[in-house]
Amino acid sequence: MGLTSNKVLALAVLLAVLLFFGTIWLWPRLARRSWKAITGRVGLLLATQVTIFASVGLAANQAFGFYATWADLFGQETTPGIVVDHDPAKGAGPVKVLDTKSVNVPGGGRPATGGQIQKIEIGGKESRIGSPAYVYLPPEYFQSFYRNRTFPAAVVLTGYPGTAEALIKGLHYPQTAHRLSAEGKMQPMILIMLRPTVAPPRDTECVDIPDGPQTETFFAKDLPGAIAQQYRVGTKARNWGVIGDSTGGYCALKFALHHPGQYGAAAGLSAYYKAPIDVTTGDLFHGDEQLERDADLMWYLDHRPAPKTSLLVTTSKKGEDNYRDTLKFIDKVKEPTRVSSITLESGGHNFNTWRREIPATLQWMSGRLDDN
Structure with a gap:
C-alpha cells in the first residue's frame, strides 16, 4: 500500500486506537515492580506513541503532500529523470x-x-x-x-x-x-x-x-x-x-x-x-x-x-x-x-x-x- 493511501492512514489510526485502549486495559496487570511489568509498560507506551505520531504524520502528508512514496520519504528516490x-x-x-x-x-x-x-x-x-x-x-x-x-x-x-x-x-x-x-x-x-x-x-x-x-x-x-x-x-x-x-x-x-x-x-x-x-x-x-x-x-x-x-x-x-x-x-x-x-x-x-x-x-x- 502506498504512502498516501487511505488504507494506510486508516490502519495506522486503528492500531493507535487499539493500543490506546489496550494500554488502559492492561495497565493494572502491569502495575507490579518486576522487570517484566516495567518492560511491558514501556513497550505499550512506546507503541502507542509511535502509532499516534505515525497517524498524525500520515494525515499531515496527505493534507500537505510532502512525500509521494515510501522511497521518497526515506530518501531513496535519487535517480534523475x-x-x-x-x-x-x-x-x-x-x-x-x-x-x-x-x-x-x-x-x-x-x-x-x-x-x-x-x-x-x-x-x-x-x-x-x-x-x-x-x-x-x-x-x-x-x-x-x-x-x-x-x-x-x-x-x-x-x-x-x-x-x-x-x-x-x-x-x-x-x-x-x-x-x-x-x-x-x-x-x-x-x-x-x-x-x-x-x-x-x-x-x-x-x-x-x-x-x-x-x-x-x-x-x-x-x-x-x-x-x-x-x-x-x-x-x-x-x-x-x-x-x-x-x-x-x-x-x-x-x-x-x-x-x-x-x-x-x-x-x-x-x-x-x-x-x-x-x-x-x-x-x-x-x-x-x-x-x-x-x-x-x-x-x-x-x-x-x-x-x-x-x-x-x-x-x-x-x-x-x-x-x-x-x-x-x-x-x-x-x-x-x-x-x-x-x-x-x-x-x-x-x-x-x-x-x-x-x-x-x-x-x-x-x-x-x-x-x-
Whole structure:
C-alpha cells in the first residue's frame, strides 16, 4: 500500500486506537515492580506513541503532500529523470500519456461534463530532463463546439519537496477551475500540474545549475513546447501563465521575469524572492556571480529592463514571513510590468491559506491570458 493511501492512514489510526485502549486495559496487570511489568509498560507506551505520531504524520502528508512514496520519504528516490529521444517520423512526441482519470466533480465520469486529468511524462529536449506531471483538460476540450479552439494554459507548481498529487487532492486546482468556469468566472483553461523538483531529491530552485540540472530551461523552453505538441494550446506569451506556492511561487515569478516571451503572467503564492542555499540545494551557482544575482528577484527588478508581463503575489499580515519582502517587491515593479496582490489578514504557510487564495488567483490568471 502506498504512502498516501487511505488504507494506510486508516490502519495506522486503528492500531493507535487499539493500543490506546489496550494500554488502559492492561495497565493494572502491569502495575507490579518486576522487570517484566516495567518492560511491558514501556513497550505499550512506546507503541502507542509511535502509532499516534505515525497517524498524525500520515494525515499531515496527505493534507500537505510532502512525500509521494515510501522511497521518497526515506530518501531513496535519487535517480534523475532520463530523456529518451523519439523519432518524430514515427509519430512519437515529447509527451507520453501514462494514465487518465476523472475529475472529482458532479458528472465527472464524462470528460465532456467534468473534464479529464491525464498523467503524463514530459521529455525535455534541451534540458535533458524528464518529469512526470498531471494535465487537467476542461470539459470544453472534449466538446465538439470547441474542437478547433486552442486553450490558454497555466503551469501549476508545488513547493519543495511537494507532490504533484497534492495539487489535485490537497489544493483542488482542477475542481476549483471546473467550478469557476461553470460559474462564468474564468475561461476554460488547461492546467499542467507538477512539482519544481525535477531532479529529485535535490532542490534546484529552478536554476540552470552549471554542470548540473538545467531546470529553468526545462520549464521555460521544453515544457511549453512539449505541451503545445500534444494539446490544443497557444504558443504565444499571452497564452501561457504559471502559478506556484512557496518554492513554486518563487519559480513562477522568476520564469515570468526572465522569460516574458513565454509566460505572459505569473502568480507567486507565499513566494520568496531569492534562491536560498542550504543542504537541500547544494551549490546552485558554482561561483557564477551573475547567475546568482539574476536569481535574486529584487536585484533583477532593480537592474534589468522591466519585462512586459503580469505578476500576482500573495501574503498575509500575520502568519507569513514574506509580508515585508512582498511589499518591497511590489514597490520595485516598474512599467511595463504589471503587479497585483492578495493580502490576507492572517494565514500561515500552508494549504489552508493557499486554498483561500487559489480561486481569486485562477480568476486573475484567466483575465490575463488569451486563447488565441
